[in-house]
Amino acid sequence: MARRYEPSEIEPRWAEVWGAEALYRVGGPDDPRPRFYALDMFPYPSGDLHMGHAEAFVLGDVIPRFRWMQGYNVLHPIGWDSFGLPAENAAIQRGIHPKEWTYANIEKQAASFRRYGVSVDWSTRLHTSDPEYYRWTQWLFLKLYERGLAYRKLAPANWCPKDQTVLANEQVVAGACERCGTPVVRKDLVQWFFKITEYAQALLDDMELLPGWSDRVLTMQRNWIGRSEGAEVEFEIAETGEQVTVFTTRPDTLWGVTFFVFAPEHPMVEELAKAGGTSAEVAALRDRLQATPLTSREQAESREGVPLGVHAVNPVNGERVACFVAPYVLMEYGTGAVMGVPGHDQRDFEFAREHGLEVRVVIQPEGEPRDPATMTEAHDHQGSMVDSGPFDGTPSPEGIPRVIAWLEEQGKGRAAISFRIRDWLISRQRYWGAPIPIVHCPTCGDVPVPEADLPVVLPDDVDFSLTGESPLAKHEGFLNVTCPRCGGAAKRETDTMDTFVDSSWYYFRYLSPNDDTRAFDPGAVARWMPVDQYTGGIEHAILHLLYSRFVTKVLNDMGLAPFREPFPRLLNQGQVIMDGAAMSKSKGNIVEPMPLVERWGADAIRVTMLFANKPEDDIDWADVSPEGVRSWLDRVWRAAHDAAGREGEDPEPLRRFTHRTIRQVTELYERHRFNVVVARLMELTNEIRAALDRREPAREAATALVQMVAPMAPFIAEELWRAVLDAEGSVHRSAWPAFDPDLARLETVTLVVQVDGRVRDRLEVSPDLSEEEAERLARESEGARRVIGDREVARVIVRPPKLVNLVTA
Numbered sequence: 128m129a130r131r132y133e134p135s136e137i138e139p140r141w142a143e144v145w146g147a148e149a150l151y152r153v154g155g156p157d158d159p160r161p162r163f164y165a166l167d168m169f170p171y172p173s174g175d176l177h178m179g180h181a182e183a184f185v186l187g188d189v190i191p192r193f194r195w196m197q198g199y200n201v202l203h204p205i206g207w208d209s210f211g212l213p214a215e216n217a218a219i220q221r222g223i224h225p226k227e228w229t230y231a232n233i234e235k236q237a238a239s240f241r242r243y244g245v246s247v248d249w250s251t252r253l254h255t256s257d258p259e260y261y262r263w264t265q266w267l268f269l270k271l272y273e274r275g276l277a278y279r280k281l282a283p284a285n286w287c288p289k290d291q292t293v294l295a296n297e298q299v300v301a302g303a304c305e306r307c308g309t310p311v312v313r314k315d316l317v318q319w320f321f322k323i324t325e326y327a328q329a330l331l332d333d334m335e336l337l338p339g340w341s342d343r344v345l346t347m348q349r350n351w352i353g354r355s356e357g358a359e360v361e362f363e364i365a366e367t368g369e370q371v372t373v374f375t376t377r378p379d380t381l382w383g384v385t386f387f388v389f390a391p392e393h394p395m396v397e398e399l400a401k402a403g404g405t406s407a408e409v410a411a412l413r414d415r416l417q418a419t420p421l422t423s424r425e426q427a428e429s430r431e432g433v434p435l436g437v438h439a440v441n442p443v444n445g446e447r448v449a450c451f452v453a454p455y456v457l458m459e460y461g462t463g464a465v466m467g468v469p470g471h472d473q474r475d476f477e478f479a480r481e482h483g484l485e486v487r488v489v490i491q492p493e494g495e496p497r498d499p500a501t502m503t504e505a506h507d508h509q510g511s512m513v514d515s516g517p518f519d520g521t522p523s524p525e526g527i528p529r530v531i532a533w534l535e536e537q538g539k540g541r542a543a544i545s546f547r548i549r550d551w552l553i554s555r556q557r558y559w560g561a562p563i564p565i566v567h568c569p570t571c572g573d574v575p576v577p578e579a580d581l582p583v584v585l586p587d588d589v590d591f592s593l594t595g596e597s598p599l600a601k602h603e604g605f606l607n608v609t610c611p612r613c614g615g616a617a618k619r620e621t622d623t624m625d626t627f628v629d630s631s632w633y634y635f636r637y638l639s640p641n642d643d644t645r646a647f648d649p650g651a652v653a654r655w656m657p658v659d660q661y662t663g664g665i666e667h668a669i670l671h672l673l674y675s676r677f678v679t680k681v682l683n684d685m686g687l688a689p690f691r692e693p694f695p696r697l698l699n700q701g702q703v704i705m706d707g708a709a710m711s712k713s714k715g716n717i718v719e720p721m722p723l724v725e726r727w728g729a730d731a732i733r734v735t736m737l738f739a740n741k742p743e744d745d746i747d748w749a750d751v752s753p754e755g756v757r758s759w760l761d762r763v764w765r766a767a768h769d770a771a772g773r774e775g776e777d778p779e780p781l782r783r784f785t786h787r788t789i790r791q792v793t794e795l796y797e798r799h800r801f802n803v804v805v806a807r808l809m810e811l812t813n814e815i816r817a818a819l820d821r822r823e824p825a826r827e828a829a830t831a832l833v834q835m836v837a838p839m840a841p842f843i844a845e846e847l848w849r850a851v852l853d854a855e856g857s858v859h860r861s862a863w864p865a866f867d868p869d870l871a872r873l874e875t876v877t878l879v880v881q882v883d884g885r886v887r888d889r890l891e892v893s894p895d896l897s898e899e900e901a902e903r904l905a906r907e908s909e910g911a912r913r914v915i916g917d918r919e920v921a922r923v924i925v926r927p928p929k930l931v932n933l934v935t936a
């Protein structure tokens with residue numbers, strides 16, 4: 128009599144055994160097996176695991192488990208992205224130290240990962256908030272600083288009034304703080320930046336090295352980098368003779384310039400206002416902007432502006448046009464000055480209408496000429512150049528390179544490329560982050576902390592109250608130091624680093640997490656990297672991946688990493704939602720995974736996640752119940768028990784089914800089609816049950832089933848393998864079942880022949896049919912020939928071995 132399947136009994140027991148056996152410990156440098164580096168985006172310790180973790184970490188777990196069984200030496204590390212604002216905010220709310228809150232949550236999550244059966248190598252464990260880790264984050268900062276890739280400048284910043292800190296442009300969503308939703312304001316601060324723009328072109332070009340990324344993510348990266356081709360054009364200020372450069376993607380519209388605009392922060396504005404006698408008006412505008420700070424977005428939509436009283440000379444025709452200062456021109460984009468072409472740029476059009484400026488049409492669309500007097504919007508499409516001097520009649524797309532060539536000849540401009548991406552603002556005026564290792568000396572200026580003096584340790588005893596300044600700035604013991612260069616009194620930098628710096632290189636540290644002599648071991652990096660499979664959420668498709676790619680390129684240029692891209696293969700899972708909406712506290716629709724694990728078992732929840740959908744698609748938990756999966760696992764349990772007690776070779780039909788399933792499932796695992804794997808294994812379970820009910824042996828089939836279940840439902844598979852099938856060692860170290868090609872072949876399958884989408888014939892064919900063969904058989908089939916007659920086949924859709932569709936002209 129078989130025991131009952133009782134996950135709450137077997138699961139904690141095996142979790143303990145695996146821990147004691149260090150089952151998932153990576154093999155050493157001499158391990159002869161091929162290496163496989165499986166990486167999950169490491170968790171943020173904001174509480175216990177949530178449903179997103181439960182999904183992400185089962186996907187990220189099935190892959191390394193499958194590779195172990197295929198004979199790889201697998202590295203599947205674990206760590207925590209444990210610095211950041213939420214810890215500090217939670218600490219302020221609850222009156223406890225961020226460290227206490229953070230590390231308590233880490234322990235909670237670690238226990239849940241073990242309970243959930245995640246196969247990580249605990250010896251790799253790291254936390255980015257440990258001094259042993261952030262020492263090397265500071266080292267990375269110094270390396271970037273040495274290479275001129277870290278610098279400090281006064282810059283308008285996005286400021287979250289609630290979190291009292293600066294946000295990167297990437298952390299501002301629709302004008303509001305990504306984290307708390309508070310509208311972001313602008314504030315001028317001296318801040319640290321990483322010069323990611325120096326790598327903008329490389330970040331685009333190297334996308335070729337990312338074969339395993341979805342088009343969706345590649346497009347998001349490409350748009351973020353935002354490369355545009357055009358021209359830099361030199362205008363001259365008539366009153367002062369100074370040159371101003373603008374960037375335009377439409378040099379073919381230069382003859383349509385009717386005004387000129389500077390961003391309020393443009394360094395020339397003050398001088399020009401003085402020259403134009405408009406200092407008072409300009410100062411008033413700036414004060415207004417300062418007093419009612421605008422988000423970048425509002426600024427871009429504003430049509431406010433004041434004349435500067437000076438004129439810019441259009442280099443193509445010598446015309447003098449009025450200059451303005453207006454907040455819709457952003458200092459951070461292009462050169463901070465633009466030529467106003469209201470006929471062909473919508474924002475310029477709106478500005479011109481608001482301020483009664485001339486609208487001039489210099490690109491006329493075919494057949495429907497635009498009239499400036501009646502236009503209600505700019506014509507920003509193509510057409511023929513008109514009123515454009517030597518270029519009249521030129522179609523606008525051709526006009527662009529021709530005008531650029533002409534500008535170059537005249538010495539008035541040049542071809543240029545502009546990127547939308549800005550340098551990475553890494554300064555945060557908060558406590559719970561890695562201190563920036565710089566000392567400000569009144570004599571020597573900015574002095575890097577010597578590497579031997581790292582880490583610059585975060586003091587524990589700080590005042591967290593929000594003042595808009597880093598809490599470190601009020602800590603005298605931290606603040607006051609002697610200058611490492613001259614020995615005089617100096618002050619430490621009190622900004623901490625954006626947590627995206629911590630997570631931009633953690634996958635290097637995983638290779639030698641306990642090395643206290645260097646950030647990482649370049650030998651291990653050369654052996655293990657690039658990462659074979661990276662798994663994580665689409666919400667990190669821009670920032671984290673862009674920053675990691677940038678840092679890897681810098682390390683490559685430093686000779687520390689023999690590759691340009693860290694993650695050639697990336698799997699972005701969908702979200703777990705509820706009733707079509709994201710789970711959130713405010714909606715009250717949050718489901719927690721660990722209570723589900725207690726109720727149904729970790730295996731059942733893992734398989735439910737995998738079975739619910741393709742990994743890339745969202746899972747609506749309202750449509751999902753672990754009940755069906757749990758009852759399937761029950762059937763697997765009973766089938767293995769019954770099969771174990773019956774001697775003899777499996778009958779031929781069952782053997783064929785088993786080997787066919789092994790063949791299909793192996794390929795489905797490779798392609799990450801885990802939901803289909805579950806369906807195939809359910810079918811195999813039914814076949815085994817049927818054989819057992821006929822009193823036939825099924826041990827070979829049951830053994831293969833248990834092995835194929837193992838990556839998804841590791842606990843039940845281990846119990847059945849070791850305790851029921853009496854097999855050697857752990858199922859998770861067993862060799863992945865091989866299939867016999869003769870047995871795995873289907874005798875025949877039905878090939879459906881369609882003509883123009885309608886079924887006209889059915890043929891019995893070999894399942895290994897090639898595309899060419901399938902098309903030939905379809906064209907020659909009775910049914911198709913009768914319908915087609917002497918019409919011509921224009922297109923053929925072939926899906927061997929099941930379908931051919933002949934499409935007639």
Ligand SMILES: [Zn+2]
Binds near residue numbers: 290306307
């Ligand atoms: Zn905020």
Ligand SMILES: [Zn+2]
Binds near residue numbers: 569615
């Ligand atoms: Zn000094």
